Amino acid sequence: VADRERVRRDGRRGGLPYDRGMGLLLMALAALVVIVGFAVSARRVRATKLSKAVTVSLIIDEHGVSRHLADGRSESARWLSVTEVEVICTPVKTADGATAFVMITESETSGCLVPLGVGHDSHLMVGLGRLPSFPWSEWTAAQGHRPPHRSVVWRRRDAQLPG
Helix, strand or coil, rough: HHHHHHHHCEEEECCCHHHHHHHHHHHHHHHHHHHHHHHHHHHHHHHHHHHCCEEEEEEEEEEEEEEEEEECEEEEHHHHHEEEEEEEECCCCCCCCCEEEEEEEEECCCEEEEEEECHHHHHHHHHHCCCCCCCCHHHHHCCCCCCHHHHEECCCCCCCCCC
């Protein structure tokens, strides 16, 4: 009985000082709160970034293709000036919900990304048909690759290649 009284009087429970045990518990809880805070913050940043990358409008017509994003950026390419068409398959969905997209390039600094499988494919195919000798078999094969994968499916014959 005298030993039990000493343990209580000294603030010990189960061999560990009571104050030290509570301190460790509070430190663990504080660390958990910090980790959860970082996770929530990272999720918000990602959601904000994705919402800015969503396509607001995509116009594909006889002149070319233009895409406007939620953050105000815009991209475009004219069919007469297109130098390269590349299909890019991604392992994760894009902000538009696509798992693949097409990079239609005019120059090293100008071009337009078009998400595939989100409702614009038929208009895109009509536009690509305007390019001389477009290889439809390569187009189809490129879309069937397992992500991540990039395939240049068409290049203008007289285009200057980088490098």
